[in-house]
Amino acid sequence: MKKKRWPYVLGGILVLLIAIVAVVLWRLDAILLKTARDQAATYSQKLGRPIEIGDVSTKLFPYVGARIQNVTVGPAEGEELPLAEVKDVTVSVAAMPLLTSKGKDIRVRDAEASGLTVNVIRLADGTTNVQRLQEKLAEQQPKEQTPEEESQPTDLSGVHVERAALTDGTIRFVDRAAGAQARELAVKDLDIEVKDLRAGQPLKVDLAAAVLAEKQNLKMTLAAAPLPATLIPTPEQVTLKAEHIDLSPLGLFLPPDVGLRAGTLDADWKADLGGAVPGGKGPTKLVGVIKALGMKFAGSEGGKALDVVLDTxxxxxxATGDLALDKLKLDLGPAAITGKGKVKGLLTDKPAVEGFELVGRNLDPAVLAEYYPPLRKQLNGMIAGPIGLDVRGSGTQEAQALNIAVDLTPVRLRVPDQLTKEAGGAMKLNAKVTGAAASGGALHFDAKADMNGVDLRPGLLVNKAPGQRLEVAAAGTYAPAKTGSGMTVNVTSMSLGALEDTVTGTATVALAGTGKKATTTFKANVKAARLDAEKLLMSEEEVLARTGGKPPPEPPVEANRFNGYRGDIQFAIASLRYTAMDMSNVTGVVKMVDDLITVEKFSTGIYGGKVVADGTTIRLGPAPEARPFTAKVQVQGLEVAQALAARTPKQVLTGKFNGNVDVQGVGYTPEKLQQTLLGGINGNLLEGTFLGKDLVSSVTGPLAKALPFAKALKSGDVTSLGGDLPFSVTIKNGVAQLSKPITWTRPEAAMSFDGGIGLDGTLNLTGGVSLTPATIKTLTVGKVTPTEAIPVGVKLGGKAWSPDVTGVDVKPAATTILKLAGASVAGNLLGEKGKAVQDIITGGQDKAKAEAEARAAEERKKLEDQARAEQEKAKKRAEEEAKKRLKGIFGGK
Incomplete structure (x- = not known):
């Protein structure tokens, strides 16, 4: 009996499991439905439209499936119909592969949405509910954040969708505009289907619809190359078929600025894209006709209708440089572009041109705007007049070429903040393109541009007026990347003629990658015999004159805009004038890595000397006021007077400077540098002269007034700084602080100063002028000749070119001179006996005592009293005589 009970036990367990699964499925559907409705409520608040979900049901085996029914995105306030409705959405995924791969192998058997209805309503104010939704979504869109590095693409190689489809869709167009006759239109029977979507397989997307018709009259197919692991397609083929679709009723539902009122569309066109798209390979072929006839737009001149026909x-x-124009005709109303002929092997060593022509006729955007008024707003008056376009094949069998001519001379141009050109002003481009074996399979080009009629002054940078010379010529090769996207342009010769100067050189530019991984690698070598950048570039005064006295606003900058740039520029300019500086033999090499500019080598002759700036760097990424830089400059034989002439109102200093400048900072305006500049300057000033003040006279003048017997010296306006004046300053917060006092000696005086000088030229120096004995003798008319120099304290303030001499303290010096004068009188009157008096007056009393004691010790005790008595008598007589003589000297009675 016990043996027969096990089937009942097993059966009971199975029943229990089935019951548990049933309960789980029942509760799972309820949980999913509640979650979906909660999410719908959240988005309802964001979009201002009720979102409702009818039901959610699931299936777990053998396919994990979900079915969502009766999804509605309801009307917003003031709308009578829901925006969209979907009757049924089903998705089924194979369960076992999903479980065994832990969610990596996702095999979608079927994903289908059926019964989709979208209601596009034209409201009373002329707008549509779709436009309102777009505006609402734009409000919800978070601000774009630029990641530091591009994220790695997702690997979707485990995803396989056997079929995904939208079936029986409808787009209804309902006109409820004020005063409009109520009517409804529809795009019905909308079907979109994708089969076998997976990595390694080609992709095909089919679309069909009945546009304002009872049967399907629009079909589109997109075919793509075998998909990569990311499932991002590379389109290979596009087909379009349209059977006389009347566009007139749809115009009301397009944005108002389009203004479409009438027109029909017919198309039977196929494009094999090949290598024309990034990542594509093989030839490109365009075959068929697209016709948009009788296109009328609101505001067109005289109700003109525009016919657009593309027949290719x-x-x-x-890859090979082949182009065959068996038929090319593009009609845009009165304008047309036609082409015929063939080009073979332009990227090979055997190019051939067979009757090739590409010609433009009546390509005048202003005339086209008469048919299509929105073009007038889009152009904003930037261009008017017929554009000349002519491309033709020429040459012999051995040397064949394409000649390209673009003539904008009849065109009037108005490019805001860039350039202007009047109709009739010269603006032409002529180029020749050939294939050459010597170019390694690259196209060879030779182009010349005449832009003499262009006015570049609206750009507020280049001071080039209409009629002034601006000519560009370049020759070289062009080759597309052998793998991936990109190209390489090798300019073997180029020249730029601007105003009276000409710049020549060579350059190479290579582009590779796309998006944030794109790189631009370049190398250039530029030469010029003469370049007057001061004349070529607009001055600050000219810019302010054009902007009404207000500095132009700095355009917003993207800090990462230079990422991916790599290269260097070598230059040699025999004569360069820039910002009132005349430089000679300007040579250098500048390297760029992203936004970091490094001056690897730079030297120039300037102001009678030579400047070398190897190792200087600057970052271009931040805004100008936040760009960090380091400057490392070596100077030899620089004429200081020339260097300062354009930067100070008056001459300040002369002499030659040899030394080093090593500073760093942020920004380049004086205000910013006063806050951020750090570093140091050290060197020597040879044969220097300070032109702002005669420091000796600034001291001897007040001193002469303090002495009753002095005569003012002849004053001057300069101070000689000696033959070799070494100095060293430390720059911090916009002030150049002397690392140690500067000292120099002249026949008239020895001088020493310490302190700092602001970047705006403000002096803050404290020091002294020590007048030599010869100067004191001259000052006192020979009455006093000290044995040592006499110092006078001085302070220098104000601007360097107009300094203020303050804090001249002559009292100690005057007191010393007066004592010396008294001692001199005593010596003259008493001779040897008056020496003791001189010592007392001049401060030598201790020395006299010491000598007296020495003599007393020698003569022993018996002579001591006698010596003292005689000394006291002599002292009294000397004092009396000195008093009388001083009264005579000072004019006393």
Whole structure:
């Protein structure tokens, strides 16, 4: 009996499991439905539209599936119909692969949405509910944040979708505008289907719809190359078929600025894209016709209708340089572009041109705007007049070429903040393109541009007026990247003629990658015999004159805009004038890595000397006021007077400077540098002269007034700084502080100063002028000749070119001179006996005592009293005589 009970036990367990699964599925559907409705409520608040979900049901085996029914995105306030409705959405995924791969192998058997209805309503104010939704979404869109590095693409190689489809969709167009006759239109029977979507397989997307018709009259197919692991497609083929679709009723539902009122669309066109798209390979072929006829737009001149016809039978291969125009005709109302002929092997060593022509006729945007008024707003008056376009094949069998001519001379241009050109002003481009084996399979080009009629002054940078010379010529090769996207341009010769100067050189530019991984690698070598950048660039005064006295606003900058740039520029300019500086033999090498500019080598002759700036750096990424830099400059034989002439109102200093400048800071305006500049300057000033003040006279003048017997010396306006004046300053917070006092000696005086000088030229120096004995003798008319120099304290303030001499303290010096004068009188009157009096007056009393004691010790005790008595008598007589003589000297009675 016990043996027969196990089937009942097992059966009971199975029943229990089935019951548990049933309960779980029942509760799972309820949980999912509640979660979905909660999410719908959240988005309802964001979009201002009720979102409702009818039901959610699930299936777990053998396919994990979900079915969502009756999803509605309801009307917003003032709308009578829901924006969208979906009757049924089903998704089924194979369960076992999903479980065994832990969610990595996702095999979607079927994903289908059916019964989709979208209601596009034109409201009373002329706008549509779709426009309102777009505005609401724009408000919800978070501000774009630029990541430091591009995220790695997701690997979706485990995803396989056997079928995904939208079936039986409808787009209804409902006109409820004020005063409009109520009517409804529809795009019905909308089907979109994708099959076998997975990595390694080609992708095909089919779309069909009945546009304002009872049967399907629009079909589109997109085919893509085998998908990569990211499932991001590379389109290979696009087909379009449209059977006389009346566009007139749809115009009301387009944005108002389009203003479409009438027109029909017919198309039977196919494009094999090949290498024309990034990542594509093989030839490109465009075959078929697209016709948009009788296109009328609101505001067109005289109700003109625009016919647009594109008729192509074009084949091209970017890998070999083949282009066959069996038929090319683009009609845009009165304008047209036509082409015929063939180019073969332009990127090979055997190019051939067979009757190739590409010609433009009546390409005048202003005339086209008469048919299509929105173009007038889009152009904003930037361009008017017929554009000349002519591309033709020429040459012999051995040397064949394409000649390209673009003539904008009849065109009037108004590019805001960039340039202007009047109709009739010269602006032409002529180029020749050939293939050459010597170019390694690259196209060879030779181009010349005449831009003499262009006015570049609206750009507030280049001071080039209409009629002034601006000519550009370049020759070299162009080659597309052999793998991936990109190209390499090698300019073997180039020249730029601007105003009276000409710059020549060579350059290479290579582009690779896309997006944030794009790189631009370049190398250039530039030479010029003469370049007057001061004349070529607009001055600050000219800029302010054009902007009404207000500095132009700095455009917003993206800090990472230079990422991916790599290269260097070598230059040699025999004569360069820039910002009132005349430089000679300007040579250097500048390297760029992202936004970091490094001056690897730079030297120039300037102001009679030579400047070397190797190792200087600056970052271009931040805004100008926040750009950090380091400057390392070596100077030899610089004429200081020339260097300062344009930067100070009056001459300040002369002499030659040899030394080093090593500073760093942020920004380059004087205000910013006063806050951020750090570093030091050290060197020697040879044969220097300070022109702002005669420091000796600034001291001897007040001193002469303090002495009753002095005669003022002849004053001057300069101070000689000696033959070799070494100095060293430390710069911090916009002040150049002397690292140690500067000292120099002249025949008239020895001088020493310490302190700092602001970047604005403000002096804050404290020091002294020590007048030599010869100067004191001259000052006192020979009455006093000290044995040592006599110092006078001085302070220098104000601007360097107009300094203020303050704090001249002559009292100690005057007191010393007076004592010396008294001692001199005593000596003259008493001779040897008056020496003791001189010592007392001049401060030598202790020395006299010491000598007296020495003599007393020698003569022993018996002579001591006698010597003292005689000394006291002599002292009294000397004092009396000195008093009388001083009264005579000072004019006393």
């Amino acid at each position: 039978d074009v084949t091209g291969d970017m």
